[in-house]
Amino acid sequence: MIEEIRAKAADLLRSGEVKCFIGYERASDGLTARPFFAYSADEADRLIFDGTCVHNLARYLPDMRGKRVGILAKPCDSRSINVLIREGQVEREEVYIVGVVCDGVYRTTWGKPSRELQPRCLYCSKRTPVVYDYLVGQPPPAPESQHPASISEVEALERKPAAERWEFWRSHFARCIRCNACRQICPACYCPQCFSDQLDPLWTGIRIGLPQNWVWNVGRALHLAGRCIDCEECQRACPMGIPLAILNRKLASRVKELFGFEAGMDPRAPFPFATFEKEEEIL
Amino acid sequence: MARIGVFICHCGHNIAGVIDVGRVVEAAKRMPGVAYAGDYIYCCSDPGQAFIRQAIKENRLTRVVVGACSPRMHEKTFQEVLASAGLNPFLLEMANLREHCSWVHSEAKEEATEKAIDLIRMAVAKASRAEPLFAKPIPITKRALVVGGGIAGIQAALDIANAGFEVVLVEREPTIGGKMAKFDKTFPTLDCASCILTPRMVEVAKHPNIRLMTYAEVEEVKGYAGNFEVRIRQKARKVDHSKCTGCGTCWQKCPTKVPSEFDLGLGKRTAIYIPFPQAVPPKPVIDTVNCRYMAYLEFVRSGREGKPPPQCRICEKLCPTGAINWDEEDAIITERFGAIVVATGYDLFDPSQIPQYGYGRLDNVITSLEFERILNASGPTGGRILLKDGREPKRVAIVHCVGSRDLNYNEYCSKVCCMYSMKYAHLIKERIPDAEVYEFYIDVRSAGKGFEEFYNRVLDEGVRFVRGKVAEIFKGKDGLSVRFEDTLTGGRHVLSVDMVILACGLVPQRDAGEVARIFKLSRSPDGFFLEKHPKLDPVNTHADGVFLAGACIGPCDIPDAVARGSAAAAKAIGLLSRDEILSEPMTAIVDISKCSGCMLCEEICPFDAIEPQVVRGKRVARVKEELCKGCGSCAAACRSGAINLRGFTHQQLLAEVEAL
Numbered sequence A: 001m002i003e004e005i006r007a008k009a010a011d012l013l014r015s016g017e018v019k020c021f022i023g024y025e026r027a028s029d030g031l032t033a034r035p036f037f038a039y040s041a042d043e044a045d046r047l048i049f050d051g052t053c054v055h056n057l058a059r060y061l062p063d064m065r066g067k068r069v070g071i072l073a074k075p076c077d078s079r080s081i082n083v084l085i086r087e088g089q090v091e092r093e094e095v096y097i098v099g100v101v102c103d104g105v106y107r108t109t110w111g112k113p114s115r116e117l118q119p120r121c122l123y124c125s126k127r128t129p130v131v132y133d134y135l136v137g138q139p140p141p142a143p144e145s146q147h148p149a150s151i152s153e154v155e156a157l158e159r160k161p162a163a164e165r166w167e168f169w170r171s172h173f174a175r176c177i178r179c180n181a182c183r184q185i186c187p188a189c190y191c192p193q194c195f196s197d198q199l200d201p202l203w204t205g206i207r208i209g210l211p212q213n214w215v216w217n218v219g220r221a222l223h224l225a226g227r228c229i230d231c232e233e234c235q236r237a238c239p240m241g242i243p244l245a246i247l248n249r250k251l252a253s254r255v256k257e258l259f260g261f262e263a264g265m266d267p268r269a270p271f272p273f274a275t276f277e278k279e280e281e282i283l
Numbered sequence B: 001m002a003r004i005g006v007f008i009c010h011c012g013h014n015i016a017g018v019i020d021v022g023r024v025v026e027a028a029k030r031m032p033g034v035a036y037a038g039d040y041i042y043c044c045s046d047p048g049q050a051f052i053r054q055a056i057k058e059n060r061l062t063r064v065v066v067g068a069c070s071p072r073m074h075e076k077t078f079q080e081v082l083a084s085a086g087l088n089p090f091l092l093e094m095a096n097l098r099e100h101c102s103w104v105h106s107e108a109k110e111e112a113t114e115k116a117i118d119l120i121r122m123a124v125a126k127a128s129r130a131e132p133l134f135a136k137p138i139p140i141t142k143r144a145l146v147v148g149g150g151i152a153g154i155q156a157a158l159d160i161a162n163a164g165f166e167v168v169l170v171e172r173e174p175t176i177g178g179k180m181a182k183f184d185k186t187f188p189t190l191d192c193a194s195c196i197l198t199p200r201m202v203e204v205a206k207h208p209n210i211r212l213m214t215y216a217e218v219e220e221v222k223g224y225a226g227n228f229e230v231r232i233r234q235k236a237r238k239v240d241h242s243k244c245t246g247c248g249t250c251w252q253k254c255p256t257k258v259p260s261e262f263d264l265g266l267g268k269r270t271a272i273y274i275p276f277p278q279a280v281p282p283k284p285v286i287d288t289v290n291c292r293y294m295a296y297l298e299f300v301r302s303g304r305e306g307k308p309p310p311q312c313r314i315c316e317k318l319c320p321t322g323a324i325n326w327d328e329e330d331a332i333i334t335e336r337f338g339a340i341v342v343a344t345g346y347d348l349f350d351p352s353q354i355p356q357y358g359y360g361r362l363d364n365v366i367t368s369l370e371f372e373r374i375l376n377a378s379g380p381t382g383g384r385i386l387l388k389d390g391r392e393p394k395r396v397a398i399v400h401c402v403g404s405r406d407l408n409y410n411e412y413c414s415k416v417c418c419m420y421s422m423k424y425a426h427l428i429k430e431r432i433p434d435a436e437v438y439e440f441y442i443d444v445r446s447a448g449k450g451f452e453e454f455y456n457r458v459l460d461e462g463v464r465f466v467r468g469k470v471a472e473i474f475k476g477k478d479g480l481s482v483r484f485e486d487t488l489t490g491g492r493h494v495l496s497v498d499m500v501i502l503a504c505g506l507v508p509q510r511d512a513g514e515v516a517r518i519f520k521l522s523r524s525p526d527g528f529f530l531e532k533h534p535k536l537d538p539v540n541t542h543a544d545g546v547f548l549a550g551a552c553i554g555p556c557d558i559p560d561a562v563a564r565g566s567a568a569a570a571k572a573i574g575l576l577s578r579d580e581i582l583s584e585p586m587t588a589i590v591d592i593s594k595c596s597g598c599m600l601c602e603e604i605c606p607f608d609a610i611e612p613q614v615v616r617g618k619r620v621a622r623v624k625e626e627l628c629k630g631c632g633s634c635a636a637a638c639r640s641g642a643i644n645l646r647g648f649t650h651q652q653l654l655a656e657v658e659a660l
């Protein structure tokens, strides 16, 4: 698999088809992976792929606009690419997508190996990327989903009384240090100026305090409703361990329930919030 | 720093009877930015307005808050006060102390006063962030589009053209004339329809300001009053009308005969045809579905096996000017107009929906429109009233209100059926003097100039009027039997007749929904197009710059259709005579430094008012201000807050929220 990826990337770089190939290389702990940008065929040898390759590389595509780039895409990354295409942040013709069939990625952290799957992989319904130009690996026979999540964290939380849920989020948001790591890593956050950075109007408030944090966290989640593809990178990046994915997943499931829409599956599907039908259920 | 003036209106007792105005004024004086606060018994009255004007000048106010009634009532009034005091009118903010406060809280005066103070505080906060706004003049395209070439559309086109404006008249059939062209005589004066209509049709064709586009349809309308962009499909005629002289050789010689739509299937036409002898333009089109050569071409294209149809091409061989053009395809033409008149008429109610009347099943049960063709000298029988077997009918029944005034079909009265039914009785009596004619009616509705007189005349001619609904029409011993109830004398009877004419009602055109969608029209519950106001604005619509004429608004006779045509023309002329219109100043605006170019706003805007543009290599959104209606959908959708709505900016609204 790795050899095939390296050979394909080298080909693309050698032929000039792409200027840069975005993939993974081994980090200096010898254990985890880190994003890697190969600019020449020689460098392609450093590429790797295995269960440590957690990052959603689609994050880097908007910054590469105007250049032809190649990218290694797991199923989740491929959905992000679709979101970016539909939102005009990536031109389909400018990216060469090397899709890779994925069995899930691990909770490996710096210096600490793990064979436990990332929570997102338990919810993931795809093993084959939804968009690619070249596929590495054998697409699995249907059904694609491999680890049906037993009872989700969302449901578990929903079963609790409102006061407890409130306390759950209050205590989490109270710890937010507004470092913006969640935003910086999110492949769907590309606004030139985030609402939370604006001073006039002052949407969020400058102070790092509960009300301000609350506005930020809820605002962030709402801006991703119908757009988040559940790569869970925000939660992985959060240094305070705030379970952001629960919020994201809840919104995604509501969007699916109400509009039958799943982000990133089809770049041409009309966006639910921008469509209007005469007969619509009042929410 | 803004110098804000606050004016609290008593509205007589309406506000002051509940709210302690004095306390509100005192509280307002202490609000940030407020340089003056006062109250007046009726702010909207002349002295009230003068009071505000004077206070603005004396206190050098730069923003004004009026705590009074709903802005829907008096926003304009107070905006004008600001303008007359030298302030931009959009620096006004209204707090609704009446509908939102005193009227709904008359039982709780104390709390109402507290709420009034809060409402004023919010309005003051919003006003402090208000910016002057300016309407922009937009030049007008001084041309009109008239859609539908019935009598109403013809009248509208002529009136607008005579006022000196260019008109394009689009008609979907190969000729103009509409329903009226099918008639023989018209009630109540019995003028020959074509004698009065044909000159008008020719006038349209000859008018230097009118461009006639028959066999064409409007596909899309974009833009706004004053500047519409309209996409028109000119259907392929396969005949080059610039070469054709209308000599008629082709349609006399074409071997393909098919039922004529114009004669409602009672007569035949050829595959290359004009619908009727006085058609305008008098030049043919080829019906590509039935033409033999087209069938041959289709056969070859499909690559099917077997014997191909004949390669007829007789018209092409005989045409002296070489006008036949097999290569002609549908053409799409895009043009700009300032005003649009929709005059697309009506359809006849389809009586086969009433099975007990036997239409389509029984011979000699015919619709009124079919009877018009039978009466017409250029119709299938040359104007002789004949049964299917060629005999003259001796007893004729005319059934009123078919599909009208009947909750099973249409509740409304179709207005013209009584009159045209009596026209038929008269014409039958005139042409077959010994014929017996029976009118089965519910009520005779003959309101109109000369109508009642015509009714009396027909009564005198010996026409039998039977008050009652016909229950059933069936095959009798010889001819047809009509079962009916006579509600005047009581009792059920059966009458034997030779012919039954169904006075079918007028219904919305089959594709009314599609036409409404294209022109952004609304429809009333009966399905006809909705006028802006049924009494005071009968030819205007809710789509600015689009006017209605003729029977597409609802059933009407020819004089009404003509009057509506002229009325719509007057409205269109009124719009076109202006050089420019003022844009709505409260529009959305994009801060391109914050815009990511995701174009969600473009998808969301219900008025197609947003498009992408490239600024310094970066794609960003642009608001087409002329189209923007200021609904604010885009401003709500934009995640980065790149879109602001002038007059309701994020800054203003957040200031309001924070003041609370």
Ligand SMILES: Cc1cc2nc3c(=O)[nH]c(=O)nc-3n(C[C@H](O)[C@H](O)[C@H](O)COP(=O)(O)OP(=O)(O)OC[C@H]3O[C@@H](n4cnc5c(N)ncnc54)[C@H](O)[C@@H]3O)c2cc1C
Binding pocket: B147, B148, B149, B150, B151, B152, B153, B170, B171, B172, B173, B176, B177, B178, B179, B180, B183, B185, B186, B187, B188, B216, B217, B218, B343, B344, B345, B346, B348, B368, B369, B372, B416, B420, B423, B506, B509, B515, B549, B550, B551, B552, B556, B557, B558, B559, B561
């Ligand atoms: C049987 C019968 C007898 C009548 N007799 C009389 C009478 O004696 N005296 C009298 O005063 N009134 C009479 N009327 C009423 C008369 O027919 C109407 O008042 C009149 O025809 C209305 O004219 P109009 O131009 O509004 O509609 P129409 O005559 O229906 O004209 C509409 C035109 O628009 C065209 N059109 C439709 N849709 C489109 C489109 N999407 N694009 C382009 N073109 C389109 C149609 O092809 C048609 O040419 C009678 C009605 C009936 C049914």
Ligand code: SF4
Binding pocket: B590, B594, B595, B596, B597, B598, B599, B600, B601, B602, B620, B621, B637, B638, B639, B640, B641, B642, B643
């Ligand atoms: S929604 Fe906002 S960011 Fe997206 S294109 Fe429109 S203005 Fe730009």
Ligand code: SF4
Binding pocket: B587, B588, B604, B605, B606, B607, B608, B609, B610, B623, B627, B628, B629, B630, B631, B632, B633, B634, B635, B645
């Ligand atoms: S305010 Fe409404 S009409 Fe104007 S551009 Fe935005 S969405 Fe369109």
